[in-house]
Amino acid sequence: MKRADLEALQIKRLKETLRVALRSPFYKTRLEEAGITPDSIRTLNDLRKIPFTTKNDLRNHYPFGLVAASMDQVVRLHSSSGTTGNPTVICHSQHDLEQWANRVARCLYMVGLRNHDVFQNTSGYGMFTGGLGFQYGAEKLGALTVPAAAGNTIRQIKFIRDFGTTAIHAIPSYVSRLYEVMREMNIDPQTDTKLTTLIIGAEPHTDAQRRKIEESLGVKAYNCFGMSEMSGPGVAFECQEQNGLHLWEDCYIMEIIDPQTLEPVPDGEIGELVLTTLDRDAMPLIRYRTRDLTCILPGECPCGRTHRRIDRLKGRSDDMFIVKGVNIFPMQIENILMQFKELGTNYLITVDTVNNNDEVMVEVELSDLFTDDYSQLQGLTREITRQLKDEILLTPKIRLVDKGAIPQSQGKAVRVKDLRKNK
Amino acid sequence: MMTIKQLSVFLENKSGRLNEILDILGKADIRIIAATVADTSEYGILRLITSDTARAYEELKSHSVSAQQNDVVALTCRSMADVLATQLRSFAQEGLSIEYMYCFSIRERAFMILRTSDSAQIEKVVSKYGLSIITEKEFLQL
Known part of the structure; x- marks a missing residue:
């Protein structure tokens, strides 16, 4: 589809989405307060007049406050775990499920899967959308779809071999586990299985980790992006170029904003992804702040698709901090630190005011002492500093510390300590 | 062999760290024949000649101390x-x-x-x- 046609379709669907959304108690109030009607939208820029929707809105209007369809038309709901408050609930009509499956099928087709493939899904089934989302999508494609669900690695491997599985959907850390167990069982994935394709996502990973997965299993591995608020998997997906994820712009409008100023950032610059659903009638979401950080990759993809690409996720906007007017995301720092094999995986960023000057200090664990030569240790520190400066535009102070010196927190690691008085 | 084995230990600049390392070696019954500490403002390197470098290295490693054996x-x-x-x-x-x-x-x-x-x-x-x-x-x- 040509860009111009795609954008015309987006405007048409956006107006329709607003018409539908006005039937929900939440959006009726929200849009009327902002003076927005479907006719307020003439160009895509008019979208910016509409207020954002946040996760808190979903929580505060739990469970059905954003439902725009009659409950008779709602056929399924998915919900988040709700570990930090009310869970978020997303309701689907028959039409929504159909379109969701179409999107996932489109993703799988894009990476070369066809109806003769055998697709094994290792996601948890149930409330988590990676289970049913891929199940319906792969079935829509016509592939033999194995709802293996999570866990029981030995049984997974038995399925892979007995059913002739060609494609697997898994989180990256589970792929490593599968590979380890195969090796323990003396199974060579390259010769003893028919695997060709891996779909990986739902867990942050680097391109280097992907390459490692590809080499060890002898497959192509594609990154996928989705979230339950946007139905689930199938929002954006890598094509065979493996350079960025095409976000399906006929079904979503994407914006990338500065999480502080809420203004749009130029293509290529990191910001928070904001999505508007265009083809959902039970529960449309308008300008939903995903809190996920990414950027739009400028330029056209050699594959010819006109849906623009986003970069692999760069972390969460909640983790962002600002020093001297520069937005910094821990993931930017992490990506650079991980390239040094001399360093371990733990690090801590401390921001503090020293003599009225905001300073960033990065403590990072050595993996082992690779030299007993000071100039080499200092050279390492200098090189880390230089690369970080190129990335975050400030000169951080680097402190090498012993392995295990950075306290491991329970659950999600605390990466940033902000000691400034006036943040 | 012209060379002898030395153990170099990364020494974080915090009070008591040298003691911790010596305690680990002491508990493992390692004898220290020669030692020196060099330092910068941020960290130091402790260099040791011990009665059993390989074992001292393993001991430190199992306590997550960054160290290196060298000649x-x-x-x-x-x-x-x-x-x-x-x-x-x-x-x-x-x-x-x-x-x-x-x-x-x-x-x-x-x-x-x-x-x-x-x-x-x-x-x-x-x-x-x-x-x-x-x-x-x-x-x-x-």
Whole structure:
């Protein structure tokens, strides 16, 4: 589809989405307060007049406050775990499920899967959308779809071999586990299985980790992006170029904003992804702040698709901090630190005011002492500093510390300590 | 073998860290024959010659201490400044610089543990100038 046609379709669907959304108690109030009607939208820029929707809105209007369809038309709901408050609930009509499956099928087709493939899904089934989302999508494609669900690695491997599985959907850390167990069982994935394709996502990973997965299993591995608020998997997906994820712009409008100023950032610059659903009638979401950080990759993809690409996720906007007017995301720092094999995986960023000057200090664990030569240790520190400066535009102070010196927190690691008085 | 095994330990700049490391080695019954600490403002490196470098390394590693085993040369001579100067001059004459050195003496004898810029050249210097090297075995008997 040509860009111009795609954008015309987006405007048409956006107006329709607003018409539908006005039937929900939440959006009726929200849009009327902002003076927005479907006719307020003439160009895509008019979208910016509409207020954002946040996760808190979903929580505060739990469970059905954003439902725009009659409950008779709602056929399924998915919900988040709700570990930090009310869970978020997303309701689907028959039409929504159909379109969701179409999107996932489109993703799988894009990476070369066809109806003769055998697709094994290792996601948890149930409330988590990676289970049913891929199940319906792969079935829509016509592939033999194995709802293996999570866990029981030995049984997974038995399925892979007995059913002739060609494609697997898994989180990256589970792929490593599968590979380890195969090796323990003396199974060579390259010769003893028919695997060709891996779909990986739902867990942050680097391109280097992907390459490692590809080499060890002898497959192509594609990154996928989705979230339950946007139905689930199938929002954006890598094509065979493996350079960025095409976000399906006929079904979503994407914006990338500065999480502080809420203004749009130029293509290529990191910001928070904001999505508007265009083809959902039970529960449309308008300008939903995903809190996920990414950027739009400028330029056209050699594959010819006109849906623009986003970069692999760069972390969460909640983790962002600002020093001297520069937005910094821990993931930017992490990506650079991980390239040094001399360093371990733990690090801590401390921001503090020293003599009225905001300073960033990065403590990072050595993996082992690779030299007993000071100039080499200092050279390492200098090189880390230089690369970080190129990335975050400030000169951080680097402190090498012993392995295990950075306290491991329970659950999600605390990466940033902000000691400034006036943040 | 001309060289002896040394253990270099990354020393975070925080009070009590040296003690912690020595405690680990002490509990493992490791004897320390020579030691030196070099420091910058941010961290130090503790260099040790011990009774069992491989085991000391494993002990430290199991306590998540960043360390490295490496090779240094131990020389001995009479503990007089001019004798020492003569010895070191031979390195300079061969274009080898000394990266670091630590010494101790037992009565009239001085022992120098040193690392030069090009350890492959050491053998040549030692035989050309007739320097006395101490082997690891001899060293451990001191």
